[in-house]
Amino acid sequence: MAQDGKKLVSEITSMDEDFTQWYTDVVTKAGLISYSNIKGFMVIKPAGYAIWELIQKHLDERFKKTGVTNAYLPMLIPESLLQKEKDHVEGFAPEVAWVTHGGTEPLTERYCVRPTSETLFCDYYKGEIHSYKDLPQVLNQWCSVVRWEKETRPFLRSREFLWQEGHTAHATFEEAEERTQQMLNVYADFLAEDMAIPVIKGQKTEKEKFAGAEATYTVEALMHDGRALQSATSHNFGDGFAKAFEIQYAGKDNKLHHVFQTSWGATTRLIGAMIMVHGDNSGLVLPPRIAPVQVMIVPIQQKKEGVLETAGKMLEALKDFRAKLDDSDRSPGYKFADQEMRGIPLRIEIGPKDIEAGKCVIVRRDTREKIECAIDEVAAKVGELLPKIQQDMYDRAKNHLDTHTFAATTKEEFEEAFKETKGFVKAMWCGDRACEDKIKEDYSVTSRCIPFEQENLSGTCVCCGKPATKMVYWGRAY
Amino acid sequence: MAQDGKKLVSEITSMDEDFTQWYTDVVTKAGLISYSNIKGFMVIKPAGYAIWELIQKHLDERFKKTGVTNAYLPMLIPESLLQKEKDHVEGFAPEVAWVTHGGTEPLTERYCVRPTSETLFCDYYKGEIHSYKDLPQVLNQWCSVVRWEKETRPFLRSREFLWQEGHTAHATFEEAEERTQQMLNVYADFLAEDMAIPVIKGQKTEKEKFAGAEATYTVEALMHDGRALQSATSHNFGDGFAKAFEIQYAGKDNKLHHVFQTSWGATTRLIGAMIMVHGDNSGLVLPPRIAPVQVMIVPIQQKKEGVLETAGKMLEALKDFRAKLDDSDRSPGYKFADQEMRGIPLRIEIGPKDIEAGKCVIVRRDTREKIECAIDEVAAKVGELLPKIQQDMYDRAKNHLDTHTFAATTKEEFEEAFKETKGFVKAMWCGDRACEDKIKEDYSVTSRCIPFEQENLSGTCVCCGKPATKMVYWGRAY
Numbered sequence: 001m002a003q004d005g006k007k008l009v010s011e012i013t014s015m016d017e018d019f020t021q022w023y024t025d026v027v028t029k030a031g032l033i034s035y036s037n038i039k040g041f042m043v044i045k046p047a048g049y050a051i052w053e054l055i056q057k058h059l060d061e062r063f064k065k066t067g068v069t070n071a072y073l074p075m076l077i078p079e080s081l082l083q084k085e086k087d088h089v090e091g092f093a094p095e096v097a098w099v100t101h102g103g104t105e106p107l108t109e110r111y112c113v114r115p116t117s118e119t120l121f122c123d124y125y126k127g128e129i130h131s132y133k134d135l136p137q138v139l140n141q142w143c144s145v146v147r148w149e150k151e152t153r154p155f156l157r158s159r160e161f162l163w164q165e166g167h168t169a170h171a172t173f174e175e176a177e178e179r180t181q182q183m184l185n186v187y188a189d190f191l192a193e194d195m196a197i198p199v200i201k202g203q204k205t206e207k208e209k210f211a212g213a214e215a216t217y218t219v220e221a222l223m224h225d226g227r228a229l230q231s232a233t234s235h236n237f238g239d240g241f242a243k244a245f246e247i248q249y250a251g252k253d254n255k256l257h258h259v260f261q262t263s264w265g266a267t268t269r270l271i272g273a274m275i276m277v278h279g280d281n282s283g284l285v286l287p288p289r290i291a292p293v294q295v296m297i298v299p300i301q302q303k304k305e306g307v308l309e310t311a312g313k314m315l316e317a318l319k320d321f322r323a324k325l326d327d328s329d330r331s332p333g334y335k336f337a338d339q340e341m342r343g344i345p346l347r348i349e350i351g352p353k354d355i356e357a358g359k360c361v362i363v364r365r366d367t368r369e370k371i372e373c374a375i376d377e378v379a380a381k382v383g384e385l386l387p388k389i390q391q392d393m394y395d396r397a398k399n400h401l402d403t404h405t406f407a408a409t410t411k412e413e414f415e416e417a418f419k420e421t422k423g424f425v426k427a428m429w430c431g432d433r434a435c436e437d438k439i440k441e442d443y444s445v446t447s448r449c450i451p452f453e454q455e456n457l458s459g460t461c462v463c464c465g466k467p468a469t470k471m472v473y474w475g476r477a478y
Numbered sequence: 479m480a481q482d483g484k485k486l487v488s489e490i491t492s493m494d495e496d497f498t499q500w501y502t503d504v505v506t507k508a509g510l511i512s513y514s515n516i517k518g519f520m521v522i523k524p525a526g527y528a529i530w531e532l533i534q535k536h537l538d539e540r541f542k543k544t545g546v547t548n549a550y551l552p553m554l555i556p557e558s559l560l561q562k563e564k565d566h567v568e569g570f571a572p573e574v575a576w577v578t579h580g581g582t583e584p585l586t587e588r589y590c591v592r593p594t595s596e597t598l599f600c601d602y603y604k605g606e607i608h609s610y611k612d613l614p615q616v617l618n619q620w621c622s623v624v625r626w627e628k629e630t631r632p633f634l635r636s637r638e639f640l641w642q643e644g645h646t647a648h649a650t651f652e653e654a655e656e657r658t659q660q661m662l663n664v665y666a667d668f669l670a671e672d673m674a675i676p677v678i679k680g681q682k683t684e685k686e687k688f689a690g691a692e693a694t695y696t697v698e699a700l701m702h703d704g705r706a707l708q709s710a711t712s713h714n715f716g717d718g719f720a721k722a723f724e725i726q727y728a729g730k731d732n733k734l735h736h737v738f739q740t741s742w743g744a745t746t747r748l749i750g751a752m753i754m755v756h757g758d759n760s761g762l763v764l765p766p767r768i769a770p771v772q773v774m775i776v777p778i779q780q781k782k783e784g785v786l787e788t789a790g791k792m793l794e795a796l797k798d799f800r801a802k803l804d805d806s807d808r809s810p811g812y813k814f815a816d817q818e819m820r821g822i823p824l825r826i827e828i829g830p831k832d833i834e835a836g837k838c839v840i841v842r843r844d845t846r847e848k849i850e851c852a853i854d855e856v857a858a859k860v861g862e863l864l865p866k867i868q869q870d871m872y873d874r875a876k877n878h879l880d881t882h883t884f885a886a887t888t889k890e891e892f893e894e895a896f897k898e899t900k901g902f903v904k905a906m907w908c909g910d911r912a913c914e915d916k917i918k919e920d921y922s923v924t925s926r927c928i929p930f931e932q933e934n935l936s937g938t939c940v941c942c943g944k945p946a947t948k949m950v951y952w953g954r955a956y
Contacts, residue, residue, distance in 0.1 A: 034605060036598070037559060038589065041552035043602050046617065049549045071527045074519035075591070075622055075638050076575075081515060097554075098579040099591065102626035102637075103572050111516065113553070113577065113591070120514070124521050127512060139524065143622070144553055148580035159580075160553050 012341075014281050019225040026275055027154045030284045030341050040152035040159030044268070047342060050292030051271055052162060056142060058194045058289065059164065059266065062186050063140055068166060071139045073120045076111040081119045085244040088118060091211020095148045097159075113146040118212065118237075118263060121167035122245035129259060131250050132171055138179070140166040155272035156229075156478050163267035169247065169259040173238060176260035177215075180236040183264040184217045187232035195270065196287040196393040197221050197277050198401050199231060200424070200473055202449030207436050210263075214238035220448045220473065222401045223276035226421040228448045228475030231273050234264035272478070277397050278366075284343025285366050287393050288386040295323040295382055296344045298335050300351030302327060310355050310375065314348065317379045321386070340365060345389050346382060350375075366393055405473075409458040411465075414474075418443045421476045426451075428468035430461035439463055439474065448473040490819075492759050497703040504753055505632045508762045508819050518630035518637030522746070525820060528770030529749055530640060534620060536672045536767065537642065537744065540664050541618055546644060549617045551598045554589040559597045563722040566596060569689020573626045575637075591624040596690065596715075596741060599645035600723035607737060609728050610649055616657070618644040633750035634707075634956050641745035647725065647737040651716060654738035655693075658714040661742040662695045665710035673748065674765040674871040675699050675755050676879050677709060678902070678951055680927030685914050688741075692716035698926045698951060700879045701754035704899040706926045706953030709751050712742035750956070755875050756844075762821025763844050765871050766864040773801040773860055774822045776813050778829030780805060788833050788853065792826065795857045799864070818843060823867050824860060828853075844871055883951075887936040889943075892952075896921045899954045904929075906946035908939035917941055917952065926951040 011029055015022040027033050032048030044052065060070075076099060083089045096112035114120065125137060142164045149157050166183060170176040184201060191197040199219035209216035213235040221231045242248070242258035251257050278285040288294050295318055299311040308327055315325045326335050332349070339347055343365060350360040355375070362371045362381060366389055373381045404423025408414040417425045429435060429447070439462075440446055454471050461468040489507055493500040505511050510526030522530065538548075554577060561567045574590035592598065603615060620642045630636050644661060648654040662679060669675040677697035687694035691713035699709045720726070720736035729735050756763040766772050773796055777789040786805055793803045804813050810827070817825055821843060828838040833853070840849040840859060844867055851859045882901025886892035895903045907913060907925070917940075918924055932949050939946040 036552045044550040046547040069524040072522040074514045095581050097577045099575045100578045101576040
């Protein structure tokens, strides 16, 4: 590796030394973001946005297969509308951005930039839903939202972020519950299959649920440093919002009924999850299915006769993949380090000697394995390697999750497990908010979820020792 | 047609009677939008948003073919940043929405919701561009923007709208000019080929150009009522913004140079253009390439044995198209009228008698022509009809444009031409702002553009009679 390549990599802090700084180095040096003039508002640069475009593509396809259609609702919410549902306004009002002037005129009522759009969808559905024939309504929107967070970090917690928010209305509670769970499974499958990230599926406690929801479900992922990241959520609102907004339909029985609602969302935070699950000390490692560039061809001694020509033909042969050729005038060493930083799954090295021998070298980003391949078999080999990398990345992440999930049956074991942040700790809980609060205060950890897959670790709560029937995943969270 | 179908159509005002009301009726009855609580902020409903998704898909593909990549910049702009370019702030400050509070705290500086993002891109490029190797920068973003307009109409002039805004930086003025023209051509081709809308390409006058631009180019379309609609614009900024924001690069000569910039945009207004170019008294008429549903199969007497089965097989045979089957329990008459309202290019009617005879009836939305077709030849016939409809729609719009463009060589002819709003009027202009202002005041028309295709209609300005070398398109605009 040439000197300039070494320099590029040496600019990243080692993740073992300082994981937080490693993360910041990666998001900036890999060209994913740059900071703007306003705290918590970031520029998502082309390399970062291209990942988001692929996340959108895969998620949107999965949504549409379940009957979701997209729409677009306003960016601003009148204060009076935000206030209609009591829990919701309490949850969001302290962290919204307020618009007070339109042009040179003060507004008669303040509008907030949407932090989420439940109130807007409710107002819209009130006008759209009259009869059982108008149900279900299954809409989604892709947009940006603003929440005035105090502490901010690129992708993980920003004042503005991009997301999708689905909002549905149904005739019965059961239908709403079914949709809530269906969308949680869409997220879990997407995370596993497209992002190579295994998750724990479960329900949030009353303390941690969404403002205004009857039940919040979550998919929780484990980062490389042992911290948990809530990766997507799906909420069943029951008929609470419908009652606050008076959304009623005439049933087959000719009587008026309130609808039952859900909402579900995933954000640019997924990019943060991907960085912290798969990245290493050389930078990003992108799962092939969401890698904007899957294969980069790097010609060696590219000025020698025939090298660029052969590389160009290879690019043509790889047209079914997201392949590129780096024929810039930078050194191969720089290119190698740069592409490793950017997480490109496969690199193909091809120089005069390779061409003479009719072969090239394919290098995997995830394992650094070098694979010799005949030039005319490159497309077949790439077609075989990309899904293998995707699977291997998932398997490694799953192994990390499994080996960093611990069980605690006593307070001592629980305390011991959280002396360092190593991963999830499973423990029994009595169900009391007081114990949940105490655990948070004593160990700075939060209940991540009550997993759907319950185990009976012991009969008693790790906090108070009283009888317990629920097993909870605890963790230090982003 | 059944009674309920008649009723649906009778709800639309005739376009000859009241074009404005016809437009409002169509956007609401065809389910494209609904109004929100805030004036000028609309809900884009699924039927409207699906059209926008197809516009995005086609435009984005065309952009990417020219080397554009997407990014995302913040939604908010600090007041101090907006003020950096004098003309720009004068143009936009009076019509922006101001955020003054984040959560419960007043901000130390006001932020405006972006009305356009020149200042943000300049601030970003200042940090990214150092050497000639960093050029060109060719970015685009898809987002929503807010401009506090006084008069609002769905899609045509709304306080919030969706759009794309491309922003580029180049080493030379010539390169910037080339990109400006290239993107104008992308818009013109997209409008002609995907939206079936012919346009006049030209340059805006000094009076009408974008705030801060050196030159603004435009594609102007003619609506059914004879009014003009600016459908997309492309701006060459020269180095004006670069000087205000100090964006400099070290050239091959090792000296510092200011970059040259462009921007170009198209908005949800394109949906308004499409409605007003192609619509008729039964509602929308969608060009096949941007029709979310291209073919709707309507079973007749669908409860009779074999009807739904045959219709279902036909849907399967049409899988290469955006086809749907309307098996709802509404009457065929209602379905016909509803689909006409929604502008679906082709309807296929299939009932027991048709099935017995092995045929079906295909009905074109644009001409209402009924075409008998063998059931097993439906896919081939649809594949032949959709591009034909697309072309016919373009040809009719082109014919309308040509027959509604008039030439005036004297003040009297000019006045006569604008007694009613019939279309564009071409006339010679001396180039003086005073004449442009006078024409606007006297006839309530504006200069649409100085077209690239110039004609020498006469030697003198229609307003002042002085020597003139420029031919201008004038029109009443939306």
